[in-house]
Amino acid sequence: MRLxxxxxxxxxxxxxxxxxxxGQSKTAWRTATPAELAAxxxxxxxxxxxxxxxxxxxxxxxxxAQHKIIxxxxxxxxxxxxxxxxxxxLVVQSPIRFEDVSLPAGSYVIGWTRQDDALSxxxxxxxxGAKRGxxxxxxxxxxxxxxxxxxxxxxxxxxxQIGRFALPYRLGE
Numbered sequence: 113m114r115l116x117x118x119x120x121x122x123x124x125x126x127x128x129x130x131x132x133x134x135g136q137s138k139t140a141w142r143t144a145t146p147a148e149l150a151a152x153x154x155x156x157x158x159x160x161x162x163x164x165x166x167x168x169x170x171x172x173x174x175x176x177a178q179h180k181i182i183x184x185x186x187x188x189x190x191x192x193x194x195x196x197x198x199x200x201x202l203v204v205q206s207p208i209r210f211e212d213v214s215l216p217a218g219s220y221v222i223g224w225t226r227q228d229d230a231l232s233x234x235x236x237x238x239x240x241g242a243k244r245g246x247x248x249x250x251x252x253x254x255x256x257x258x259x260x261x262x263x264x265x266x267x268x269x270x271x272x273q274i275g276r277f278a279l280p281y282r283l284g285e
Contacts, residue, residue: 142267143265150168152183153166155168157185157221158219159187159201160193160194160240164194166201168185170185170260171184174264180205184263185261197223198223199222200261202219202220204217210235212247216284218237220244222235230250231277234246249274250277252273258276259273261274266283
């Protein structure tokens with residue numbers, strides 16, 4: 113009898129709040145698996161007129177219920193014209209915002225310069241090299257380990273981590 117009552121209550125709640133449950137599954141983001149990252153990120157990233165090797169062991173990203181991924185990887189730029197300008201390749205399949213920098217779906221490259229206790233992170237279109245904007249990554253005060261590149265899932269943190277620096281993000285619709 114209790115099982116039937118519990119099931120009836122669960123069914124009634126599901127029927128009463130379907131939009132809440134549906135919305136939750138549509139917007140839930142989680143850490144992407146290595147296989148999902150390998151499928152989304154190239155071994156040689158198309159950057160301007162070159163195809164630059166990536167360091168797949170540094171790949172990191174998040175993915176949602178619609179299989180939209182936001183992922184990045186370190187570029188191996190030695191010997192390329194991008195050396196010193198770009199450090200990471202970023203694939204965006206769902207809009208994301210870093211401070212005043214809005215990135216719609218597309219491919220981007222990231223470069224950074226060290227400030228006093230921060231990084232000035234600049235985003236560029238991967239195909240053209242056109243600058244999209246810059247944002248400041250602040251020194252992490254928490255005891256997180258150093259990461260060459262990590263996009264944290266929103267359930268843990270809402271930032272992109274480069275080394276010991278964190279750049280907050282907001283996911284778009």
